[in-house]
Amino acid sequence: SQKIEQNxxxxxxxxxxxxxLTCNYTNYSPAYLQWYRQDPGRGPVFLLLIRENEKExxxxxxxxxxxxxxxxxxxxxxxxxxxxxxxxxCALDSSASKIIFGSGTxxxxxx
Amino acid sequence: xxKVTQSSRYLVKRTGEKxxxxxxxxxDHENMFWYRQDPGLGLRLIxxxYDVKMKEKGDIPEGYSVSREKKERFSLILESASTNQxxxxxxxxxxxxxxxxPQHFGDGTxxxxx
Numbered sequence: 001s002q003k004i005e006q007n008x009x010x011x012x013x014x015x016x017x018x019x020x021l022t023c024n025y026t027n028y029s030p031a032y033l034q035w036y037r038q039d040p041g042r043g044p045v046f047l048l049l050i051r052e053n054e055k056e057x058x059x060x061x062x063x064x065x066x067x068x069x070x071x072x073x074x075x076x077x078x079x080x081x082x083x084x085x086x087x088x089x090c091a092l093d094s095s096a097s098k099i100i101f102g103s104g105t106x107x108x109x110x111x
Numbered sequence: 112x113x114k115v116t117q118s119s120r121y122l123v124k125r126t127g128e129k130x131x132x133x134x135x136x137x138x139d140h141e142n143m144f145w146y147r148q149d150p151g152l153g154l155r156l157i158x159x160x161y162d163v164k165m166k167e168k169g170d171i172p173e174g175y176s177v178s179r180e181k182k183e184r185f186s187l188i189l190e191s192a193s194t195n196q197x198x199x200x201x202x203x204x205x206x207x208x209x210x211x212x213p214q215h216f217g218d219g220t221x222x223x224x225x
Contacts, residue, residue: 009151032211043115043201043216044154051211089154093211098169101146103153 002028004092006102014110015082021075021105023090028100030092033066033073038087038104048075049093080109114138117202117217125225130189132220134202142205143185144214145169145177147198154201160185161207192224 007022023033031052036044050057050066050073057064063076077084087104118133136143142161146154146169156169158177166177174196178186185204189196199221203214 004153034211034213041218043203043218044214046213046215049211049213098156098159099214101154103151 002026002092002100004028004090004100004102006088006090006105008105009103010106010108012108012110013080015080017080019077019080019084019107019109021088021090021107023073023075023102025071025092028071028092028094029068030094032093033064034091034093034099035062035064035073035075036089036091036101038089044089044101047088077107082109082111085109115202115204115215115217117200117220119220120218121221121223123223123225124189124192126192126194128189128192128224130192130222130224132187132189132200132202132222134185134187134217135183136185136202136204136215137183138204138215139182140204140215141182141207142212143179144203144205145175145185145187146201146203147171148201148219149198157187194224196222197224198222 004025034049035047038044050064061078065074087106089104090102092100115136144159145157160179176188201219202217205212205214
């Protein structure tokens with residue numbers, strides 16, 4: 001069956017460092033991969049989308065990579081700040097079917 | 112900005128009650144979705160709709176039904192609430208699925224069934 005895994009439930013890093021979150025999947029061939037941010041008590045908010053034929057996508061301090069051979073996406077936040085603390089969800093999107101969400105990684109940036 | 116509004120942030124109901132969760136979006140999106148979110152399980156799709164009066168089962172439809180009488184409104188119904196339906200419920204909308212359309216979420220309804 002289709003499976004999507006985010007590397008860890010929680011990640012704690014020092015302010016100013018680069019945070020790297022991992023999303024792995026099996027038995028799926030997504031055309032797109034999306035990343036969302038979710039703050040406590042709020043709904044997820046869309047951040048970035050990367051297509052299967054793109055290796056890398058950037059938006060300000062965010063960078064996403066997509067390796068369809070490894071079946072993996074990496075999500076990087078450079079120069080991290082305490083305000084980046086949140087849960088980050090990856091989501092697999094095939095143009096022919098529903099979006100499947102991972103369970104998320106809770107990121108904490110300590111000052 | 113797209114706004115997806117869920118009628119209640121918190122709701123407490125009793126076992127056996129019929130429960131209605133309402134969701135309204137203001138961006139004329141064709142697609143609307145209902146998810147539940149539980150710790151460690153991520154977002155699980157309950158039902159979705161690609162058009163008015165149209166509905167499709169998601170991954171966990173048992174115990175739920177939906178209604179979409181108007182394009183902007185998508186309602187989730189718990190026919191006879193049970194304690195295992197205690198959860199965070201999230202509604203989302205998106206434009207037609209031509210690939211890669213992000214979903215816009217409401218802030219959720221935290222439902223407790225006693």
